[in-house]
Amino acid sequence: MALERLFRRKRPSGENRDVPELWTKCEGCGASLYKKELRENLLVCPKCGHHHRLPASERVAMLADPGTFQETTRLAPLDPLGFVDTKPYAERLRAYQGETGRKDAILGGTCAIGGVPAVLLVMDYAFAGGSMGSVVGEEIARGAEKAAAEGRALVIVAASGGARMQEAALSLMQMAKTVMSLDRLWERRLPYVSILTDPTTGGVTASFAALADVIFAEPGALIGFAGPRVIRQTIRQELPEGFQRAEFLLKHGMVDRVTDRRKLKAEVVRVLRHLHPGVPYAPGV
Amino acid sequence: MPLEFEKPILELEKRIQELKETAKATGVDLEAEVRLLEERLARLKGEIYGNLTPWQRVQLARAQGRPTTLDVLEKAFQDFLELHGDRAFADDPAIVGGLAYLEGQKVVVVGHQKGRDTKENLQRNFGMPHPEGYRKAMRLMDLADRFGYPFLAFIDTPGAYPGVSAEERGQAWVIAQSIQRMSRLRVPTIALILGEGGSGGALAIGVANRVLILENAWYSVISPESCAAILWRDAKEAPKAAEALKLTAQDLLAQGVVDAIVPEPEGGAHKDPEGAIRNIKEALLKTLEELKGLSPEALYQDRYRRFRALGAYAES
Numbered sequence: 001m002a003l004e005r006l007f008r009r010k011r012p013s014g015e016n017r018d019v020p021e022l023w024t025k026c027e028g029c030g031a032s033l034y035k036k037e038l039r040e041n042l043l044v045c046p047k048c049g050h051h052h053r054l055p056a057s058e059r060v061a062m063l064a065d066p067g068t069f070q071e072t073t074r075l076a077p078l079d080p081l082g083f084v085d086t087k088p089y090a091e092r093l094r095a096y097q098g099e100t101g102r103k104d105a106i107l108g109g110t111c112a113i114g115g116v117p118a119v120l121l122v123m124d125y126a127f128a129g130g131s132m133g134s135v136v137g138e139e140i141a142r143g144a145e146k147a148a149a150e151g152r153a154l155v156i157v158a159a160s161g162g163a164r165m166q167e168a169a170l171s172l173m174q175m176a177k178t179v180m181s182l183d184r185l186w187e188r189r190l191p192y193v194s195i196l197t198d199p200t201t202g203g204v205t206a207s208f209a210a211l212a213d214v215i216f217a218e219p220g221a222l223i224g225f226a227g228p229r230v231i232r233q234t235i236r237q238e239l240p241e242g243f244q245r246a247e248f249l250l251k252h253g254m255v256d257r258v259t260d261r262r263k264l265k266a267e268v269v270r271v272l273r274h275l276h277p278g279v280p281y282a283p284g285v
Numbered sequence: 286m287p288l289e290f291e292k293p294i295l296e297l298e299k300r301i302q303e304l305k306e307t308a309k310a311t312g313v314d315l316e317a318e319v320r321l322l323e324e325r326l327a328r329l330k331g332e333i334y335g336n337l338t339p340w341q342r343v344q345l346a347r348a349q350g351r352p353t354t355l356d357v358l359e360k361a362f363q364d365f366l367e368l369h370g371d372r373a374f375a376d377d378p379a380i381v382g383g384l385a386y387l388e389g390q391k392v393v394v395v396g397h398q399k400g401r402d403t404k405e406n407l408q409r410n411f412g413m414p415h416p417e418g419y420r421k422a423m424r425l426m427d428l429a430d431r432f433g434y435p436f437l438a439f440i441d442t443p444g445a446y447p448g449v450s451a452e453e454r455g456q457a458w459v460i461a462q463s464i465q466r467m468s469r470l471r472v473p474t475i476a477l478i479l480g481e482g483g484s485g486g487a488l489a490i491g492v493a494n495r496v497l498i499l500e501n502a503w504y505s506v507i508s509p510e511s512c513a514a515i516l517w518r519d520a521k522e523a524p525k526a527a528e529a530l531k532l533t534a535q536d537l538l539a540q541g542v543v544d545a546i547v548p549e550p551e552g553g554a555h556k557d558p559e560g561a562i563r564n565i566k567e568a569l570l571k572t573l574e575e576l577k578g579l580s581p582e583a584l585y586q587d588r589y590r591r592f593r594a595l596g597a598y599a600e601s
Contacts, residue, residue, distance in 0.1 A: 075598045075600060075601065076600075078597045080597035083529050083530075085516035134596030134598045138598055165506060165507055165512055165530075168532065169506060169530075169531070169537055170542070170596055170597060171506045172484060172485070172488055172505065172506040172542075173542060173592060174595075176492045176592040177592050177593055177595060177596065179464045179492075180468045180589055181593070183589075201457075202457075203506070205461075206458075206464075207460075207464060209461075210458045210461035225451070225460070226448075230447045252453050
């Protein structure tokens with residue numbers, strides 16, 4: 001989403017507005033980049049390696065084997081509490097739906113990943129900051145149950161500010177629901193891989209995202225429980241350099257690997273092929 | 286300390302007191318006047334306490350003198366033996382737990398512990414646990430599970446501690462693990478929200494077969510102040526956020542987030558802690574009785590179904 005906004009902002013408002021802007025700037029190093037090249041590089045800056053946020057559909061394309069993805073996510077959000085802050089929640093939902101073309105903050109389905117049958121769920125940060133309300137929680141629980149029922153691995157790509165405030169306690173309950181649904185995979189000895197991307201915080205980190213068999217994080221991704229702003233307010237000090245970044249989490253033992261996006265699929269495939277009981281020994285795949 | 290909305294009650298109580306003292310000092314018979322004012326006081330209390338706003342309840346949930354976990358353990362249970370430490374890093378004073386008997390039944394208990402004064406609050410970090418607190422809770426869950434005793438959890442936290450040390454030691458990870466551990470127990474489990482049920486830090490010990498809540502306690506995904514700071518960009522809008530979050534016991538019962546409400550004495554549990562604790566004990570005993578007939582596997586499935594069913598969405 002951030003990148004899309006960047007593109008939009010750079011578009012001149014004058015007469016040549018329908019000529020697409022060919023160049024963009026890296027959010028990490030500021031280098032001018034050819035957009036097509038950046039796309040082909042999975043939005044990783046070829047100069048500095050900065051990982052820009054990848055839209056959910058591109059994440060699916062990057063991980064699922066070509067032509068295998070069948071979307072299963074289909075639930076639509078309600079407004080169970082009639083929540084109104086400075087705007088009604090129902091209105092916010094319509095705006096997010098209009099912007100993203102998605103019903104809620106998750107895109108998922110069945111696919112093969114390196115030939116391993118899988119359920120792949122990708123959180124969409126562009127939709128309400130990827131926040132988890134009833135729909136995201138239910139889709140994750142259904143995804144885990146479907147994977148268990150069909151002998152598939154589960155792969156979840158997290159990108160979320162946490163639980164969704166506008167569904168309040170019901171959002172909180174999704175943390176318990178998603179965690180419990182993972183038991184179905186445990187019972188069937190099916191692997192669950194969690195990929196933490198920028199940013200993953202709050203109730204998403206503190207539930208299903210932290211409980212995978214193997215946890216990957218993308219370089220530089222912000223990952224934690226409380227957001228940096230809240231922590232700064234609490235301790236009234238500046239935060240240490242690199243605090244809550246993927247590399248910090250690796251150092252403190254919270255994630256298995258920090259992997260460059262361009263190598264991520266290959267590593268995920270190695271894990272899935274190793275752990276999935278239905279895949280025979282195949283070194284060096 | 287009186288709360289703002291209770292001031293009319295306090296003023297009237299003061300006037301009644303003054304009148305009684307005058308009567309005593311002067312020998313003048315003021316009984317009729319006193320009775321009149323006392324009737325007015327009862328009506329006023331009924332009006333104020335019978336129509337509490339969500340924000341007023343949040344204030345009651347935080348009131349000094351409200352029963353804490355240790356108060357409940359001392360008065361409703363017998364022979365509480367506190368057990369310390371997470372076997373990995375430290376003992377977290379923001380979560381207490383150990384062995385106790387409830388009317389002769391062996392149980393294992395944990396709970397958030399706030400301080401009963403400023404000094405104790407500093408020591409207990411205002412009931413905001415670090416990862417070691419949740420690891421201690423998990424140890425005690427395992428203990429209950431291994432010996433087959435009911436596991437009871439008391440929730441009273443503004444939230445898990447949001448600080449550098451907590452993040453370094455994996456706050457999110459231990460909360461997730463604690464949710465998982467508690468959900469997997471094969472013993473009867475009850476959680477009771479005593480005061481504040483602040484987000485994941487509360488839920489970490491709240492994944493029980495039955496979730497009870499005191500009448501004026503709150504439970505939500507975020508505190509009203511933080512919610513207001515984010516959505517209204519002003520923490521002073523907390524009363525509006527408290528309203529919008531539907532965080533009161535009645536609201537939560539309607540949402541299915543809690544299973545029963547434990548009544549508080551008039552004016553809140555801090556006005557009569559002993560009375561509140563009697564109600565808590567009664568509710569716990571009744572709930573344990575309900576869960577008695579379930580097999581270990583049935584207890585697990587009952588909990589799975591309970592949380593699996595929560596949420597509101599449309600099929601399409």
